[in-house]
Amino acid sequence: MLWLVVAALAVRQMAVVLRQPPGERLTDLETWIGENGVLHVTGSLYDSDRFTGTPFAGLVLKPLTRMAEQSLGVAWTFGTLLLVAALGIVAARALPGPVSRRTALPAAPVAISLLMLSLPVRNALHLGQTSILPVLLVLLGCFAARGERASGVLIGLAAALQPTVLLFAVLLWLTGRRRAALTGGAAFAACTASAWAAMPGDSWTYWVHHVAGTGLGGNADSLANQSLHGALLRAGLAGPLEIALFVVLAAAVCFLGLRRAARYAADGQLLLAVAVTGCVAVAVSPTAWQHQLLWVLLAVVGRVGRRASDRPVWPVVVVLVITLPGTMLLPNMAVLFPVRDNVLLIVALAAACAVPFLPRTSEYWQRPIPTDHAAPVPARWSRIPLLPFWRRVLSRPNLLLELLLIRVVYSAYAHVRLAATAGRATAERHGRQIHSIEQWLHIDIEHWANHAVVNVGRLRGFFDHYYTTFHFIVPLTILGVLYVRRPADYRWARSTIGFATLFALVGFWLYPLAPPRLMPGLGFIDTVHGVQDFAKPDYGSLTAMTNQYAAMPSLHFGWSLWCGVVVVMLAPRTWMKALGLLHPLFTVSAIVATANHWVLDAVGGAAVVVLGFGLAYVLAGPRALWPGTVPAAAKPRDDRERSVPVPVPRSTGEATGDVTDDVVGSKQH
Numbered sequence: 001m002l003w004l005v006v007a008a009l010a011v012r013q014m015a016v017v018l019r020q021p022p023g024e025r026l027t028d029l030e031t032w033i034g035e036n037g038v039l040h041v042t043g044s045l046y047d048s049d050r051f052t053g054t055p056f057a058g059l060v061l062k063p064l065t066r067m068a069e070q071s072l073g074v075a076w077t078f079g080t081l082l083l084v085a086a087l088g089i090v091a092a093r094a095l096p097g098p099v100s101r102r103t104a105l106p107a108a109p110v111a112i113s114l115l116m117l118s119l120p121v122r123n124a125l126h127l128g129q130t131s132i133l134p135v136l137l138v139l140l141g142c143f144a145a146r147g148e149r150a151s152g153v154l155i156g157l158a159a160a161l162q163p164t165v166l167l168f169a170v171l172l173w174l175t176g177r178r179r180a181a182l183t184g185g186a187a188f189a190a191c192t193a194s195a196w197a198a199m200p201g202d203s204w205t206y207w208v209h210h211v212a213g214t215g216l217g218g219n220a221d222s223l224a225n226q227s228l229h230g231a232l233l234r235a236g237l238a239g240p241l242e243i244a245l246f247v248v249l250a251a252a253v254c255f256l257g258l259r260r261a262a263r264y265a266a267d268g269q270l271l272l273a274v275a276v277t278g279c280v281a282v283a284v285s286p287t288a289w290q291h292q293l294l295w296v297l298l299a300v301v302g303r304v305g306r307r308a309s310d311r312p313v314w315p316v317v318v319v320l321v322i323t324l325p326g327t328m329l330l331p332n333m334a335v336l337f338p339v340r341d342n343v344l345l346i347v348a349l350a351a352a353c354a355v356p357f358l359p360r361t362s363e364y365w366q367r368p369i370p371t372d373h374a375a376p377v378p379a380r381w382s383r384i385p386l387l388p389f390w391r392r393v394l395s396r397p398n399l400l401l402e403l404l405l406i407r408v409v410y411s412a413y414a415h416v417r418l419a420a421t422a423g424r425a426t427a428e429r430h431g432r433q434i435h436s437i438e439q440w441l442h443i444d445i446e447h448w449a450n451h452a453v454v455n456v457g458r459l460r461g462f463f464d465h466y467y468t469t470f471h472f473i474v475p476l477t478i479l480g481v482l483y484v485r486r487p488a489d490y491r492w493a494r495s496t497i498g499f500a501t502l503f504a505l506v507g508f509w510l511y512p513l514a515p516p517r518l519m520p521g522l523g524f525i526d527t528v529h530g531v532q533d534f535a536k537p538d539y540g541s542l543t544a545m546t547n548q549y550a551a552m553p554s555l556h557f558g559w560s561l562w563c564g565v566v567v568v569m570l571a572p573r574t575w576m577k578a579l580g581l582l583h584p585l586f587t588v589s590a591i592v593a594t595a596n597h598w599v600l601d602a603v604g605g606a607a608v609v610v611l612g613f614g615l616a617y618v619l620a621g622p623r624a625l626w627p628g629t630v631p632a633a634a635k636p637r638d639d640r641e642r643s644v645p646v647p648v649p650r651s652t653g654e655a656t657g658d659v660t661d662d663v664v665g666s667k668q669h
Contacts (some may be wrong), residue, residue, distance in 0.1 A: 002109035009116045010081050017077050017125050026073050029128025032058075033065050033072065040065055046205045052217040052287075055195035055202045056160040057130065073128075080125055080132060081116075087136045088112030094143045094271040095301060096360060114297060118322045124291040131291045134158035134165050135278070135298075141168075141184075142274055148180040155180070156187020160195075162292065163212050164281040167258065171277045174262035214286040226344040227288040228253070234341060250284035257283075257352035267359045275299040279348040293344055297322045299351040303358045308368040309393075313401045314355065320404055321347045328411035329404065371395060374488065377622045385621035392625065396487030409498065416505050424514075427549040431514035434552070434598050435522070443599050446516050446592050447523065453593040454525050460593075464528050467556070467590040474583055475559050478566055489570055492616060492623050497562050500612030504558060507604060508550040515551045517595040524595040553604025554597045560587035561609050569623075 017025050031050045032039050038051045038058075045051045045058050053061075064072060092107035099107075115121050124131050141154030152172070159166040166188055172181035196203040210216055218224060221233035228249050232242050257280035265273035278295025282288045297318065304314040320329060326340040339346065358365050374392040379385065438444040453460050475497065482490040517526035560583050567580025591597040617623075 002106050002113070006085075006109045006112045006116075009113055010085075013081060013116055013122070013125055014077050018074065025126065026076065026128030027126075029073075029076060032061060033067075037065070044205060045199070045202045046210070046216065052213060052289075053130065054161060054163065054192075054213070055199050055206055056191045058202065059195050059198055060161075061130075076128055077125060083132045083136055084115050084121055085112050087132065087139060088115050090136070090139045090143055091271065091298065091301075094139065096269040096271060098366075114300075114319065114323075115294070118294065118297050119325070120291050120294040120297070120322070123289075127291060129291045130161060131289075132294065134162040135294050137161075138165060138168055138274065138278075141180075142270060148177060149183050151177070152180040152183025152185075153187045155184040156189075157191060159184065159188040160191035162281075164285040167254070167277055167281050167284075168274070170258055171261050171265070171273065174258060175265045175273075212286065217287060217289065220287055223341050224289050225287050226282065226290070226293060226342065226348070227285045228283050228345070229286045230288070231342045231345055235338070253280055253283050253349065253352060260352070264357065264359075267361070269301075269357070269360060271298065272302050272357060275301065276352050279352040282348045283345060283352060288345075290344075293322070293348070296344060296348050296351065299347075299355075302351070302355065303365065304355055306358075306362075306364040306369055307371070309371045309395060310398055311368055313398045316401055317404065318347060318351075320408060324408065324411075328408060330407065374625050377624050379617075379621050384618055387619050390620045392488065392620070393491055394488045396483055396490060399483075402483070413501060413505065416509075427512045427514040428519060430511060430552075431516075431519045431598075434513065434600050435519070438599060446595060446598060449589075449593045450516070450524055450527070450595045454527060460527055463590040463593045466586055467528055467594050467596065470583070470587070471556050471559065474563050478563055482566075482570070486570060488625060489623070492620070493566050493570075495620070496566075496609075496612045496616045497559065498612070499615045500558055500562060500608045501555065503608040503611050504553050504555050504605070507553050507608065508547065511552050512547075512549040513552040513598075513601070514549055515596050515601075516598060518548060526596075527594045528596065551597055552601050553606075553608050554591055554601035555605060555608075556591050556597065557584065557588050557602040558605030558609050560584040561606055562612070565609070565613070 023030075031037055032053075034040070038045050038048070039062050041047075045055065051058065067075070088111035089108050092104075092111045095103070095107060121132065123129070135158075137154045137158035141151040141158070145151040145154055152169075155165070155168050155172070159169070166185070169181045169184040169188075172178070172184060192203070192207075206213055206216075214220070214229075220230055222230070223234075225233075229242075229246050232246055237245065257276055261273040261276040261280070264270075264276060275295060275298035279299060282293055282295055285292070300315045300318040302314060303311065305311045321343055326343045329343060330336045330340040372394040374394055376385070376388075376391070435444065438446075453463055479490065479494060479497075482493055516522065516524040564580045564584040567583075568577045571577045571580060588602050591602065592599060
């Protein structure tokens with residue numbers, strides 16, 4: 001099945017590239033080899049900044065100018081995919097041992113799938129770049145070549161195509177493979193000398209005038225340049241000060257990173273050592289464009305964390321950063337722009353210099369400290385839970401991982417919601433259907449409520465503010481309190497709201513609906529967004545920010561009802577439960593009074609919340625814990641404790657309630 005996924009991804013990637021118009025696909029390849037490309041035109045390769053490779057790369061690519069453009073595009077794309085497949089297979093076979101059969105079998109297809117989904121590979125396929133080849137040559141030199149000479153030659157060839165890869169010769173030297181290191185340096189020198197002999201002017205321009213390609217391509221301060229040099233330029237530094245600081249930082253990164261890489265290689269983690277060295281090369285390169293950042297993905301093989309619950313954090317961070325744009329990982333806040341704009345560089349620097357990867361000699365390498373799980377509570381039906389392995393975790397999840405996943409899920413939700421568009425006529429037709437049903441049921445109170453609120457200034461201001469402010473604040477606050485005070489219930493609550501949101505997306509997609517404020521001729525007043533110009537199909541700039549027809553079901557009311565249910569179920573005080581019920585009451589009043597939703601939209605919101613709680617129950621079983629089970633947050637633990645505490649069950653008939661974090665229960669446990 002995993003290999004079928006690989007095949008589907010390969011076909012999709014080829015289709016995405018080849019379906020694009022000729023002027024928009026393989027743009028870099030066309031710039032080099034096309035009819036008017038730099039390899040056809042007499043003169044220097046670097047008369048313009050269109051060619052960014054080394055003179056040796058130009059020498060290697062020049063014979064391809066004789067191929068027909070159409071056949072070259074197909075062959076180049078298919079060949080690139082073959083290189084990606086070879087890269088994934090070599091990386092999978094290079095995993096540090098001991099590797100179980102359960103890990104070895106899916107390793108290759110999973111590695112190839114991650115490579116195809118990564119931003120560097122997608123970018124290289126779109127542009128027609130050669131950046132995958134140096135990575136493959138290095139891996140072949142380190143893991144597949146027989147003999148020191150062959151290893152050195154492959155790494156030397158890679159360095160001739162991408163100069164910072166010469167750092168791998170230093171890694172070979174530090175790990176005792178000095179003959180391979182010398183051979184790699186000699187191969188690099190021979191390739192460079194051959195290009196110098198064939199193209200002396202171009203070689204002088206590249207190596208001397210541009211100092212190994214610095215300044216070629218796009219602007220060095222653009223977001224696409226994820227190197228220390230690019231980050232310093234984006235920070236506002238320039239001139240001699242920036243150059244001096246870059247040299248000092250690059251030297252420090254090389255020293256720390258290569259020492260760490262040599263240590264991991266000596267520990268038997270050669271693939272991790274290669275990844276760390278590649279991350280060093282990314283950071284210290286004058287320009288590290290997106291298609292050259294594949295080294296960062298290889299760092300996913302490092303193991304971090306002594307606890308089993310912390311073990312997924314580093315792989316998830318690497319995969320998210322290398323497959324998703326920074327705008328999906330971090331919110332659009334000015335204070336986070338420096339991190340968002342340099343997120344790939346930050347991860348590369350962390351892998352090279354900071355992340356404490358476990359050595360294979362560590363007692364936690366194979367057996368991390370296990371996660372505390374609660375004993376399952378019997379459900380009303382024997383087939384529930386449907387997923388018995390979905391066991392109730394007592395400890396809170398890693399905060400960084402939670403924040404990342406919440407942000408990514410919300411970004412995906414926003415993108416899907418925007419994509420679930422339909423024509424104005426369809427949305428208005430559905431709006432008339434809803435309005436007719438409400439008239440038949442005698443619940444069409446939207447017009448009366450809307451005009452009643454408009455005539456009372458303070459009430460209108462209150463509902464407008466409530467509609468725009470509390471939709472996100474209250475659910476996030478509840479999740480935050482549960483994370484800190486009730487970790488055993490946090491995961492359950494997070495899953496239920498996630499399922500409810502997923503069902504809502506299906507509703508947005510299948511039933512686009514115009515809210516009352518966007519229904520012409522019915523006389524509604526948009527109190528929040530102002531008067532809408534019905535003569536314009538897009539209703540102004542608001543359409544670019546959100547899908548205005550994503551109204552059924554109402555997540556404003558759905559999320560508020562989820563908040564009320566969670567507070568009623570978990571709050572220890574009666575007044576807290578009553579306060580929790582006020583939020584859905586105020587929310588349904590606000591969405592109707594501001595003409596942003598129909599009454600039946602709120603009914604739909606309640607329905608998806610019920611489905612969310614129901615699906616969580618069916619998949620994972622009851623929320624309740626065995627009486628006597630104490631969440632891990634309520635008791636101290638020694639990091640070296642190996643055994644998982646066993647809950648103290650009572651009779652099956654008593655397994656109905658939940659347990660509060662009280663001191664008495666902790667002592668009893």
